[in-house]
Amino acid sequence: MSSHNEPRETRMSRHADERQRAEAGPQKPRRGGWRTFRRILYVIVAVIVLGLLAGAGLFFYYAQSAPQISKSALSSDASTRVYDADGKVISRLGAQNRTYVKAKNIPILLAKAVISTEDKRFYKNNGIDPVRILGAAFANVTGSSLGMQGGSTLTQQLVKLSVFSTAASDRTLKRKAQEAWLALKVDHDYSKPQILEYYINKVYMGNGVYGMQTAAQYYYGKKLTELNLAQLAQLAGMPQSPVSYDPIKYPQYAKKRRDLVLQSMAKSKVITSEQAQQAQATSISSGLVKDHSLTSATSAHTTKVVDAYLKQVYQELKNKGYNTTTGGLKVYTNLDMGAQKRLYNIVNTNNYVNFPSSKFQVGSTIVNPNNGKVVAMIGGRKTGNVTFGLNRAVQTDRSSASTAKPLMDYGPAIEYLYYPTYEPVKDTAFTYPGTTKSLYDWDRKYQGTITMRKALYESRNIPAVRTLQNVGIKKATTFLNGLGMSFDKTLTLQNGIGLYISSEQEAAAYAAFANGGTYYKPYLVSKVVTQDGKAHNYTSTGKKAMSSATAFMLTDMMKDVITNENGSGRSAAISGLYQAGKTGTDSYPDDYADKVPDGATMDSWFTGYTKNYAVSVWTGYDKQFQTGHYVSESQTSIAQEIYKYEMSYLAQQSPNSNWTAPSTVTETKQNGNTEYYVTGHAGTVSDTTSTSQYGSTNTTSSSAYSSNGQVTTNSSSRTTTSTTESSTSKESSSTEQKPTGGDDDNTDSSTTSSTTTTSSASSTSTANSTSETNNHTNAASDAES
Known part of the structure; x- marks a missing residue:
C-alpha cells in the first residue's frame, strides 16, 4: 500500500507548492543573476571607454604629423x-x-x-x-x-x-x-x-x-x-x-x-x-556658349613647342596613378627647353631644312644615353592650334626600315655568334625560305661576298637578312627584349629590315650602343610632389643589354654610315664630331610602286648618337597612300638633316669624346682597314647558309678572311648553326620587290604592306613564324626611389 500512496502524496505536495507561488505573484530575481548582468554591463562600458580613449589617442597621434596648412x-x-x-x-x-x-x-x-x-x-x-x-x-x-x-x-x-x-x-x-x-x-x-x-x-x-x-x-x-x-x-x-x-x-x-x-x-x-x-523648367542648355576661350598662363607659342612632350608627361603620370586635373601636383621633368626649342624651330621653319609641304611630318625623340632621360620630343610639324595632338614620336604603326638592322641582325650576330666587323656576308640572290618571294637590295644588284661592315654602311638588305637567319629569330628577339622591345606576335626574317617601333623606343635602344651596352627605359618625369609635400622620385634602372664589345663594334661600324664615301647617311655628317648612326627608308609595296616615282618611299629615318645624346628622327606623311604623299629620293635625306642640325646644337653643350675599345675587343688590320673582333674569337668565320634554305641560286661554299687579310674560301672554321625559323605562315606582302632606282636604303616591300599570303613550309624548316606585328610594349619599368 505504501508503495502506491507515496507518488500520489508527492504529486499533491508539488501542486500545492505551485498554487502558493502563483498566489504570491512575481518573485524577485535571484541576487546572483543581477550581479552577472552588472558585470557584463561594466565590461561593455569599459570597452566603449577604452575604445574612445584609444581612438582619441590615435587621432591626436596622427594629428601631430599632419602637414602645415597656410x-x-x-x-x-x-x-x-x-x-x-x-x-x-x-x-x-x-x-x-x-x-x-x-x-x-x-x-x-x-x-x-x-x-x-x-x-x-x-x-x-x-x-x-x-x-x-x-x-x-x-x-x-x-x-x-x-x-x-x-x-x-x-x-x-x-x-x-x-x-x-x-x-x-x-x-x-x-x-x-x-x-x-x-x-x-x-x-x-x-x-x-x-x-x-x-x-x-x-x-x-x-x-x-x-x-x-x-x-x-x-x-x-x-x-x-x-x-x-x-x-x-x-x-x-x-x-x-x-x-x-x-x-x-x-x-x-x-x-x-x-x-x-x-x-x-x-x-x-x-x-x-x-x-x-x-x-x-529652364532648359539646361540655356545660356551655354560655344566659344570656351580663356586666358592662358602659358603662352600659346610655348604650349606649341612642348605639346608632344607634355602629352607624354601626362601619359606617364596617368600610368603612375596620378590625377592631373585635381591633384595639385608639381611635376619635374627631364625637358631641356633649349634643345626642345631648337628641334621645334628646325621642323617648323625653313631656316634649316627645305620641307616639301606643310603636310610633310616629323616625329623625333632625344634621349640621354647615360640615364634614359628624354630631354626633347617633337610629335609633328605645322600642327596649328591643336593641344595634345597626334604624337608621332611615340607611334608604332610605321616601319623603322633599315634602322632595325643593328638592333635585330648585326647586334645579335656579334653578341651571340661573335661576328667580327669584317665577317664575310653574302650579297647574293635570296629567296625567303618556304616561298618563291625574292628579296633585293636598293640597286637590284649583288656584290657577292662582302664584309659585315660594308653591308651595314651601304645598307644592303640581303646580307642583313642572311645574318638574321644565322642568328635565329629566337635569339634576335631576346636581344630586342633586352632593349625594351617586346612584341605580341612572333617576328619574322622580314622584320630584320623593318620593325614597328617608335622613335622613342629606337632612341633608347641606340643609346645602349652609345653607353657601352646598358639599356635604360626612356622616361620624362623625374619627380612628383603631391599637395601634402611628399616627393616621389623616379629614375630608370639600367640593365645590361649586350656586352661592351658588341656596343663598341656596332658603333665603330655605324661611324662609317656617316663618314664613308659610300655610306648611306652622309647628309648627317658633322665635321669633327664623334658620332654614329643608321639610315632607314621604307619602300612602297609592289602593288602601289607604279603609282609613285622611282626611288620614292613611305618613310625615311635616321637615328644617330654621340656619347651624350641619342636622336631618332622619322619623316613621312600621315596618309602615305594619298596622291603625292610620298618621300622622294632627294627628300629621304631630310631626316638626316634634322638630326644634323639638332645634334650640332646639342654638341655645343657637351664634351666631344670618342669611344675607346674595351679590353674584350681586339684591333686588327684587314685589307689595310682597321677592324675589330671579340677577343679570343679572331678565327675565320664560315657562312653556313645551305642550298636547300636559299634555293638553287645560293652557293654552298663559305668565304672568310684568312689571317693575312685576303679573301679565301673556308668551310672548316668556326661554324654557326643556321636557324630553323622561316617566314612561311601569313607573311605580310610577300611579293617580289620591283626596282626602285637610286634610293640608297630601300627595304623589301614585305615590311610595309598589311596584305598577307600563305605559303607552304620549307622542307628544311621546323618552325613556322607569323607575320610581323606593329604592337609593342616596354619590357623595363621605372624604379621609384
Whole structure:
C-alpha cells in the first residue's frame, strides 16, 4: 500500500507548492543573476571607454604629423604645374583656367546654393560635424540622401583640395584624422565667409577649369554676378562630379543634379518652391556658349613647342596613378627647353631644312644615353592650334626600315655568334625560305661576298637578312627584349629590315650602343610632389643589354654610315664630331610602286648618337597612300638633316669624346682597314647558309678572311648553326620587290604592306613564324626611389 500512496502524496505536495507561488505573484530575481548582468554591463562600458580613449589617442597621434596648412595653400589653385629640367614652369594645367573671385563678389544665391548642397550646418559646425557624419551614415543605409551630402564638411573638403592628394590610395584612417584636425584649425583661424571664398575658387569644374568664377566664363561667357538662379544652381552642383555633370557633354545628368540643388535650396527655405519649379523648367542648355576661350598662363607659342612632350608627361603620370586635373601636383621633368626649342624651330621653319609641304611630318625623340632621360620630343610639324595632338614620336604603326638592322641582325650576330666587323656576308640572290618571294637590295644588284661592315654602311638588305637567319629569330628577339622591345606576335626574317617601333623606343635602344651596352627605359618625369609635400622620385634602372664589345663594334661600324664615301647617311655628317648612326627608308609595296616615282618611299629615318645624346628622327606623311604623299629620293635625306642640325646644337653643350675599345675587343688590320673582333674569337668565320634554305641560286661554299687579310674560301672554321625559323605562315606582302632606282636604303616591300599570303613550309624548316606585328610594349619599368 505504501508503495502506491507515496507518488500520489508527492504529486499533491508539488501542486500545492505551485498554487502558493502563483498566489504570491512575481518573485524577485535571484541576487546572483543581477550581479552577472552588472558585470557584463561594466565590461561593455569599459570597452566603449577604452575604445574612445584609444581612438582619441590615435587621432591626436596622427594629428601631430599632419602637414602645415597656410593661407596661400587655401587660396591657391589646385592645378598641376610642370617644370623643365632647370626648374622653370612650362605648363600649369588648370591654372590658366582660373579667375579668382573675392567673397564680396560672390552672389548670395550661389553661396546659399553651395551650403545647401555641400554642408547645411556650415555656419553651426566647427569644421567637423558629428551630426552630419551620423546623418550621412544613416542616409547611406536608408538611401534618403539623394546623393546630396556626404560625411565631410565643406571645410574638410577645402582642406582635402588644399593639402592632400586625391588619389584613392591616400584615403586612409590617418589621412582622415589629419583632415579632421586641419579642418578644426582652419575653422578656428578663418571666418566662414573666407572659407567659403577659398572653396568656391578652388573646386574643379571640369574641362581644366578651376573655380566657379572661371566656370561662369567658360560655360556661360558671363561673370558670376550675371548668372540666373538655374545657372548658379548648375555650378553649385558640379564639384561633386564635374565630368558627369558637364552641361555640354552630359545635359541629362547635369539637369538632374541642378534640379536636386534647387530642391535642396527650397527645402532649406533659401528660395521658394515656386522659384525652384520655375528654375527647373529652364532648359539646361540655356545660356551655354560655344566659344570656351580663356586666358592662358602659358603662352600659346610655348604650349606649341612642348605639346608632344607634355602629352607624354601626362601619359606617364596617368600610368603612375596620378590625377592631373585635381591633384595639385608639381611635376619635374627631364625637358631641356633649349634643345626642345631648337628641334621645334628646325621642323617648323625653313631656316634649316627645305620641307616639301606643310603636310610633310616629323616625329623625333632625344634621349640621354647615360640615364634614359628624354630631354626633347617633337610629335609633328605645322600642327596649328591643336593641344595634345597626334604624337608621332611615340607611334608604332610605321616601319623603322633599315634602322632595325643593328638592333635585330648585326647586334645579335656579334653578341651571340661573335661576328667580327669584317665577317664575310653574302650579297647574293635570296629567296625567303618556304616561298618563291625574292628579296633585293636598293640597286637590284649583288656584290657577292662582302664584309659585315660594308653591308651595314651601304645598307644592303640581303646580307642583313642572311645574318638574321644565322642568328635565329629566337635569339634576335631576346636581344630586342633586352632593349625594351617586346612584341605580341612572333617576328619574322622580314622584320630584320623593318620593325614597328617608335622613335622613342629606337632612341633608347641606340643609346645602349652609345653607353657601352646598358639599356635604360626612356622616361620624362623625374619627380612628383603631391599637395601634402611628399616627393616621389623616379629614375630608370639600367640593365645590361649586350656586352661592351658588341656596343663598341656596332658603333665603330655605324661611324662609317656617316663618314664613308659610300655610306648611306652622309647628309648627317658633322665635321669633327664623334658620332654614329643608321639610315632607314621604307619602300612602297609592289602593288602601289607604279603609282609613285622611282626611288620614292613611305618613310625615311635616321637615328644617330654621340656619347651624350641619342636622336631618332622619322619623316613621312600621315596618309602615305594619298596622291603625292610620298618621300622622294632627294627628300629621304631630310631626316638626316634634322638630326644634323639638332645634334650640332646639342654638341655645343657637351664634351666631344670618342669611344675607346674595351679590353674584350681586339684591333686588327684587314685589307689595310682597321677592324675589330671579340677577343679570343679572331678565327675565320664560315657562312653556313645551305642550298636547300636559299634555293638553287645560293652557293654552298663559305668565304672568310684568312689571317693575312685576303679573301679565301673556308668551310672548316668556326661554324654557326643556321636557324630553323622561316617566314612561311601569313607573311605580310610577300611579293617580289620591283626596282626602285637610286634610293640608297630601300627595304623589301614585305615590311610595309598589311596584305598577307600563305605559303607552304620549307622542307628544311621546323618552325613556322607569323607575320610581323606593329604592337609593342616596354619590357623595363621605372624604379621609384
